[in-house]
């Protein structure tokens with residue numbers, strides 16, 4: 221097993237162009253990135269990609285009118301079986317409440333029992349998003365850039381939600397989230413300036429924030445433990461391709477068979 225410090229950074233919410241080249245993905249370095257899509261059309265463009273360090277999502281961004289208008293439950297249902305992540309989906313204060321809620325309810329209905337993680341956007345409509353989740357809870361729910369208050373935080377924790385946090389979030393929000401519900405994100409690129417992430421996967425600031433708000437924690441190891449748990453509980457782990465699984469969970473490089481002993485090496489060595 222690699223030393224824990226060399227495990228990849230985890231970016232549970234970033235936007236990457238579907239046309240990204242293999243070289244560009246490679247240049248993300250030692251990172252494992254959830255690549256959000258904003259529409260079913262974008263998801264269609266990435267569905268055949270086989271990337272080691274990008275786990276693509278199927279999404280419909282609540283603030284993008286064309287994406288909302290193009291959402292079809294049947295199309296989402298068909299796409300869903302090819303993805304381990306759903307995102308970006310959710311609610312946003314920009315845009316018609318009713319249409320957004322209809323789509324979110326449909327997404328959550330389709331995701332019921334599906335082995336996926338769901339990256340949820342809730343800007344300005346956090347309580348309503350939690351209401352939708354209370355109606356149809358999911359063990360893979362990850363609230364991205366949570367901005368709710370203590371009451372909504374309590375509701376989200378009761379629902380079993382995880383939280384992907386970034387370097388621009390207030391420290392008091394991050395410290396209020398229990399360590400075992402934390403994941404890291406960049407939300408690249410829209411908030412590059414605020415978050416200070418140079419590239420998708422650059423979660424340095426988020427890890428620093430976790431280290432400061434949860435004294436004594438080891439953010440990288442913590443996030444890996446949390447990711448492993450949510451991937452296992454949902455069954456999404458089985459949807460990772462072989463290279464992704466090997467990146468996150470390298471097998472030990474012990475020899476398969478014990479060395480043959482001829483009895484001459486039993487002398488004590490220091």
Ligand SMILES: [Zn+2]
Nearest residue numbers: 233256308407
């Ligand atoms: Zn996003």
